[in-house]
Amino acid sequence: MSMSVWxxxxxxxxxxxxxxxxxxxxxxxxxxxxxxxxHKILLENCYRYGLLQKLxxxxxxxxxxxxxxxxxxxxxxxxxxxKHGSAIKFMPARVLMQDFTGVPALVDMAALRDAYxxxxxxxxxxxxxxxVDLVIDHSVQVDKxxxxxxxxxxxxxxxxxxxxxxxxxxxxxxxxxxFRLIPPGKGICHQxxxxxxxxxxxxxxxxxxxxxxxxxxxxxxxxTTMVNALGVLGWGVGGIEAExxxxxxxIDFLLPEVVGVELTGKLKNGVTATDLVLSLTExxxxxxxxxxxxxxxxxxxxxxxxxxxxxxxxMSPEFGTTxxxxxxxxxxxxxxxxxxxxxxxxxxxxxxxRKQFLWASSHCHHQQYQEVISFDMSQVKPCVSxxxxxxxxxxxxxxxxxxSRFLVSRGHQNELxxxxxxxxxxxxxxxxxxxxxxxxxxxxxxNPQVLIAAGLLAKNAIQKGLMTKPWVxxxxxxxSPVVVDYLNVLGLMEPLAALGFSVVGFGCTTxxxxxxxxxxxISNVITQEKVCVSAVxxxxxxxxxxxxxxxxxxxxxxxxxxxxxxxxxATGVDITREHLGHDSQGSPVYLDDIWxxxxxxxxxxxxxxxxxxxxxxxxxxxxxxxxxSLIVEPSTRYPWRKSSTYIQKPDFVAARPRLNDQKTIEGAxxxxxxxxxxxxxxxxxxxxxxxxxxxxxxxxxxxVKPEHFNSYGSRxxxxxxxxxxxxxxxxxxxxxxxxxxxxxxxxxxxxxxxSVYDAAMKYAADQIPLVVIAGSHYGSGSSRxxxxxxxxxxxxxxxxAKSFERIxxxxxxxxxxxxxxxxxxxxxxxxxxxxxxxxxxxLEHLVSISTPLMMILEKSDGSIHKIELKSRIDTAQExxxxxxxxxxxxxxxxxQVS
Numbered sequence: 001m002s003m004s005v006w007x008x009x010x011x012x013x014x015x016x017x018x019x020x021x022x023x024x025x026x027x028x029x030x031x032x033x034x035x036x037x038x039h040k041i042l043l044e045n046c047y048r049y050g051l052l053q054k055l056x057x058x059x060x061x062x063x064x065x066x067x068x069x070x071x072x073x074x075x076x077x078x079x080x081x082x083k084h085g086s087a088i089k090f091m092p093a094r095v096l097m098q099d100f101t102g103v104p105a106l107v108d109m110a111a112l113r114d115a116y117x118x119x120x121x122x123x124x125x126x127x128x129x130x131x132v133d134l135v136i137d138h139s140v141q142v143d144k145x146x147x148x149x150x151x152x153x154x155x156x157x158x159x160x161x162x163x164x165x166x167x168x169x170x171x172x173x174x175x176x177x178x179f180r181l182i183p184p185g186k187g188i189c190h191q192x193x194x195x196x197x198x199x200x201x202x203x204x205x206x207x208x209x210x211x212x213x214x215x216x217x218x219x220x221x222x223x224t225t226m227v228n229a230l231g232v233l234g235w236g237v238g239g240i241e242a243e244x245x246x247x248x249x250x251i252d253f254l255l256p257e258v259v260g261v262e263l264t265g266k267l268k269n270g271v272t273a274t275d276l277v278l279s280l281t282e283x284x285x286x287x288x289x290x291x292x293x294x295x296x297x298x299x300x301x302x303x304x305x306x307x308x309x310x311x312x313x314x315m316s317p318e319f320g321t322t323x324x325x326x327x328x329x330x331x332x333x334x335x336x337x338x339x340x341x342x343x344x345x346x347x348x349x350x351x352x353x354r355k356q357f358l359w360a361s362s363h364c365h366h367q368q369y370q371e372v373i374s375f376d377m378s379q380v381k382p383c384v385s386x387x388x389x390x391x392x393x394x395x396x397x398x399x400x401x402x403x404s405r406f407l408v409s410r411g412h413q414n415e416l417x418x419x420x421x422x423x424x425x426x427x428x429x430x431x432x433x434x435x436x437x438x439x440x441x442x443x444x445x446x447n448p449q450v451l452i453a454a455g456l457l458a459k460n461a462i463q464k465g466l467m468t469k470p471w472v473x474x475x476x477x478x479x480s481p482v483v484v485d486y487l488n489v490l491g492l493m494e495p496l497a498a499l500g501f502s503v504v505g506f507g508c509t510t511x512x513x514x515x516x517x518x519x520x521x522i523s524n525v526i527t528q529e530k531v532c533v534s535a536v537x538x539x540x541x542x543x544x545x546x547x548x549x550x551x552x553x554x555x556x557x558x559x560x561x562x563x564x565x566x567x568x569x570a571t572g573v574d575i576t577r578e579h580l581g582h583d584s585q586g587s588p589v590y591l592d593d594i595w596x597x598x599x600x601x602x603x604x605x606x607x608x609x610x611x612x613x614x615x616x617x618x619x620x621x622x623x624x625x626x627x628x629s630l631i632v633e634p635s636t637r638y639p640w641r642k643s644s645t646y647i648q649k650p651d652f653v654a655a656r657p658r659l660n661d662q663k664t665i666e667g668a669x670x671x672x673x674x675x676x677x678x679x680x681x682x683x684x685x686x687x688x689x690x691x692x693x694x695x696x697x698x699x700x701x702x703x704v705k706p707e708h709f710n711s712y713g714s715r716x717x718x719x720x721x722x723x724x725x726x727x728x729x730x731x732x733x734x735x736x737x738x739x740x741x742x743x744x745x746x747x748x749x750x751x752x753x754x755s756v757y758d759a760a761m762k763y764a765a766d767q768i769p770l771v772v773i774a775g776s777h778y779g780s781g782s783s784r785x786x787x788x789x790x791x792x793x794x795x796x797x798x799x800x801a802k803s804f805e806r807i808x809x810x811x812x813x814x815x816x817x818x819x820x821x822x823x824x825x826x827x828x829x830x831x832x833x834x835x836x837x838x839x840x841x842x843l844e845h846l847v848s849i850s851t852p853l854m855m856i857l858e859k860s861d862g863s864i865h866k867i868e869l870k871s872r873i874d875t876a877q878e879x880x881x882x883x884x885x886x887x888x889x890x891x892x893x894x895x896q897v898s
Contacts, residue, residue: 005047009212009355011348016203016212019048021356028061030068034368036258037327037358038293039064041214041233042088044356048213049091049250052206063088063255068368087875089250092216092234093202094131095242096227098189098508100138100713101220103165103647104785105239106172107717108888109246110638111653115892118654123636125895128178129248133197135182135189136169139714140505142438142516145475147502154505155185159626161710164646165717167630174634183623187506189219190226190442191479194310195339196617198227200328200349212352218242218251222781222807223540225316226442229309230335231328231358233293236317238807239785240814240887247891252877256322257292260369263300265378269598272450273308274538274558276377277315277443278385278393283375284319285391290777291806294324297364300377301326306335307447314443315540317781318390322806328353329360340613384561387534387553388544389677396576399555403432403534403571406553410532418529420521422470429471429525429533432572435518436535436548437468438475438510439501439559444538445479448486452604454501454559455492456596461567462495464589466581469569471522474500477509485612490604499563511539513687514711515548526550536565543681543781545731549688564591645702650719652792652815653888663844665769665797671745671760672727673735673832674774679781680808682732684790685712685725693743694724694757716786719793726790727756736834748835760794770794771838774801775828779808788815792886798840800855802828804872813878816886820853823868830867835860840869846882849873 005027007020021040024047025032035043043064050057097105113123139162144153159166166184173181182192202215217224217234224236241251267276284294294316296309304312309326316324326332328349336346353359364372382396387406394402407413417428429435444450461467468474476496478484484503487493496502509515515535517523526533527550534553535542542554555571565571567580579588622628633639640649674682689695689709698720699709715721728743737744737753745759746752749766763770772791778801779787788811791799798818802825812819820840822828842853850870857865873879884890 009351011344011351014210016210016348018212018352018356019044019051028058028065029070030065031070032068032357033366034068036260036295036367036369037231038233038258038295038323038325039255040356040358041216042090042255044214045090045216046088049089060089067255087252087877088255089252091250092130092218092245093213094133094215094217095245096189096193096197096217096219096221096224096234097132097134097242098138098221099134099136099165099169100716101239101785102134103169104716105220105243105246106169107647107650108239108243108653109176110172111649112888112891113637114649115654116895117637119892121895126247128176128246130245131178131180132176132246133180133182133193134169135187135192136166136184137188137507138512138514139165139184140477140507140509141514142475142477142504142509145473145502145504145516146500148497151503151505155626158184158505161708162714163630164644165714166627167632168638168647168717170630170632171635171638174632175636175638180621182620183627185506185624186620187481188442188445188479188508189221190223190314191446192620193227194230194446195480195482195613196620198230198232199345200230200232200332200336201352212348214358218245220785222317223314223442225323226310226314226446228313228316228323228325229306231326231332231353233323233325235323236807238788238811238814240788240811244887244891247895249894252875254874257370259289259292259294260364260367260372261294261296262298262364262372262374263296263304263377264298264374265300265376266303267377267380270595271380271382272453272558272560273311273447274444274450275382276308276380277312278383278390278556279380280312280375281315281318281385281391282393284321288320290320292321292370294319294321295369296324296326297361298374299362301329301331301360301362303377305449306331307449311443311447315390318540320780327360328358338608338610338613340610340617382561384536384555384557386542386555388542390540390542390556397574399571399575400573403553407431407532410552412532416529416531418525418531420525422519422521425470427471429522429531430570430572431532432553433531433533433570434469434472434536434565434568435522435526435533436510436515436537436551437472437562437566438477438515438535438537438539439562440475440477440509440537441511441539442479442508443540444559445477445483448605448608449601450538450559451483451487452490452492452601453596454563455487455490455496456600457560457563457594458499458501459492459495460594460596461563461580462498464581464583464594466567466589466594468500468566472500472566472569473515473518474566475504475510475515476501477505477507478503479506481506481616482612485616486608489607496563499566501563510535510537510547511541512713513546513548518548518550523550534571536562536571538562541781543679545687545729546681549730560596564594645699645704645718645721646715647717648719652719652789665838665840665843668769668771668797668838668840669748669763670736670773670832670834670836670838671756671763671770671794671796672772673834674772674778675733675735676775676802677777677780678732678774680779680784680787681781682729683727683779684784684787685722685728686784687711689725693728694755695721695728698724719789722786723790723793724757726786726794736832746834757794764795769797772796772799773832774799776802778802778804780805785811788812788817791815792817800869809872810878813873813882814887816882818882819872820869821872823852823870827867833859846871846873846879849875849879
């Protein structure tokens with residue numbers, strides 16, 4: 001390594017080498033002062049990877065030189081540079097996983113070991129090339145709530161359901177080096193990440209010397225961006241991209257544009273960080289900033305705690321952006337100390353960030369941002385978002401009106417009151433009533449301000465004699481045990497529990513659909529009478545069908561508002577004017593009467609201290625007695641069991657010849673024609689498994705009773721279950737079948753309507769390739785690898801959309817599926833009958849990115865229509881990956897070569 005670009009800092013008695021950005025800038029004539037912090041981090045990463053791999057670093061950083069070079073040839077505006085330039089290589093310092101997405105990634109790694117060993121290779125050559133953190137947090141369900149023993153009951157059920165999966169993860173922990181695993185019941189991966197896992201500045205010993213460099217990561221969950229609040233650059237990717245990183249291959253992408261977000265003002269009393277982030281989500285989503293990085297600056301930063309910033313960064317996927325970065329500043333160091341990081345680590349973060357010009361700026365305009373947008377936080381007002389998209393903000397007084405509009409759109413114009421009985425008492429249920437109220441999700445449970453506000457509101461409500469409505473299922477799932485510690489110290493856990501918000505577990509619950517069953521009486525009324533009901537949750541996603549299959553309207557709200565709506569019991573009225581109940585004197589009690597004051601919240605914040613974090617995280621990796629009881633025999637190769645319905649070796653990982661060297665796709669059929677904003681929740685198997693579904697029938701044929709189905713997420717390690725659940729969401733609408741909702745398709749040769757899986761298998765038997773056609777923003781939502789794997793397993797060769805979201809587009813290529821867009825926007829509005837035959841020509845010219853292609857439609861009447869397409873293969877690496885048939889054959893080929 002040349003020392004010309006290396007420098008050294010001393011911390012105590014330890015010396016650290018670091019790659020000097022100022023030296024790189026001087027050597028390559030780059031204007032470092034113009035660069036946003038996000039680009040400085042990417043420059044350091046790309047340059048360091050090139051040096052360590054002995055590559056041509058001057059060529060690798062060409063996009064940075066083109067944009068920020070101080071030569072006359074680089075005088076063009078930033079907005080015009082690198083739109084179609086060369087890609088950069090990004091090698092993250094680590095990978096973050098949760099169990100839903102981590103299990104299939106580990107299954108693939110185990111299968112790769114087998115495939116490589118079957119070819120005569122050493123299976124231990126398949127190993128993690130960077131540190132991996134996996135937090136088991138997605139499997140706990142709210143089977144029991146509003147009870148003192150709810151948490152323990154749910155944990156016991158979690159272990160019973162997931163014992164085999166957890167044994168597999170424990171095998172992986174013992175079989176792979178650089179694998180840190182956090183057992184279940186310890187919190188949500190993103191909250192654990194900011195409170196414990198993230199070093200902000202990483203260190204590594206190389207050839208006898210210690211090096212310091214920015215902590216960067218990719219995560220197998222969209223909301224990995226939460227760590228951006230600490231100044232750590234990272235984002236969510238699919239399992240396919242992550243597995244490539246695990247094997248030591250960098251991620252290639254075009255240098256992303258960076259948008260400066262200048263925050264001014266401060267939140268008014270009674271306005272929460274949740275109100276702020278929902279307002280930002282509405283604004284940013286309108287900007288169509290897919291693929292861009294947001295970087296926050298401005299005087300408003302001084303009025304945002306690190307936890308407030310984490311609330312914002314967490315929602316970056318909902319903004320439609322890659323990341324939402326808050327550069328390191330004094331508040332970052334304060335938070336690191338409070339959460340128990342060592343003094344040396346905090347000092348290293350501060351020293352390194354200043355020396356590398358990564359420290360936050362109060363001004364936005366001297367950096368060369370793609371654009372700068374200003375946002376005045378003093379203008380934010382209380383709000384919620386919904387009923388099915390996070391970006392659809394509703395001012396709090398207008399929720400009743402929005403509920404009425406939704407009900408009318410669903411044909412519920414008439415007032416409805418249906419009687420039901422719970423624990424011997426009669427009640428009525430109406431359209432718009434709330435049946436789920438959940439304080440859940442890393443977005444808000446990482447933020448003490450909003451949780452203390454919820455506790456104070458609960459305390460005030462109890463003092464007024466109020467109680468939650470009996471038809472509302474209430475739950476509280478903190479993202480870290482530290483939350484319970486400080487709420488207990490402040491005396492706020494008791495009133496929350498008294499209103500039904502007792503702790504149900506430490507993990508993702510309602511936000512990902514693990515909301516558990518409703519009371520039978522309520523469930524029966526909803527089903528039999530078609531009551532259109534609501535859920536209110538402090539989550540980050542509310543796509544229809546995600547939270548609970550019986551709930552049509554899902555409203556995102558701050559934790560104190562979740563409690564308030566549980567008291568009200570309905571969304572069809574204005575909570576700012578309607579009374580929540582009556583006090584002991586019979587006087588009406590309104591929201592303003594119990595809403596806590598900001599000054600009291602800030603005073604209570606002082607009770608949170610470093611010892612709480614250190615005590616909870618000291619032994620976090622050991623787990624409880626359930627985890628200790630899992631006995632696993634260490635082995636290099638996993639001992640697959642054919643009888644398992646949870647873990648099976650996927651056949652798509654084994655070596656296969658190149659699949660994508662054909663010149664034309666001929667005689668294809670349309671499996672699905674979908675509309676706009678189809679999410680990975682629609683595409684990927686998610687939620688409960690229905691007994692009469694292809695996956696349910698498969699499990700019953702293998703001796704699994706419906707009560708033991710568990711969820712699709714828990715069975716991601718079994719491709720046979722998952723491929724049967726692809727495109728099976730109850731809310732999906734295949735437009736070739738008007739009037740039919742759910743995962744159905746038409747098998748054209750017999751004009752038979754059947755499940756998507758059954759139709760795909762019939763086409764596969766006929767050796768007919770399949771195409772999916774979709775609208776705008778196809779594949780938005782969580783970074784679900786099975787959205788791409790399921791598409792591949794069903795025999796889909798091409799997905800044609802108006803536009804794609806970043807992660808899913810990349811994952812399709814990783815599975816060898818070609819993503820294409822309509823070359824002309826108006827062609828995306830063409831009407832398909834569903835019985836057309838499709839051919840796609842021009843694939844022989846697929847030797848460069850964004851290749852133009854032609855789709856030839858042959859209609860049933862014999863007429864021919866031609867539609868121009870463009871491939872959405874955006875980088876040379878993606879092109880190579882596609883031609884090699886996808887990630888897995890490419891991985892095996894590279895390992896053999898190396």
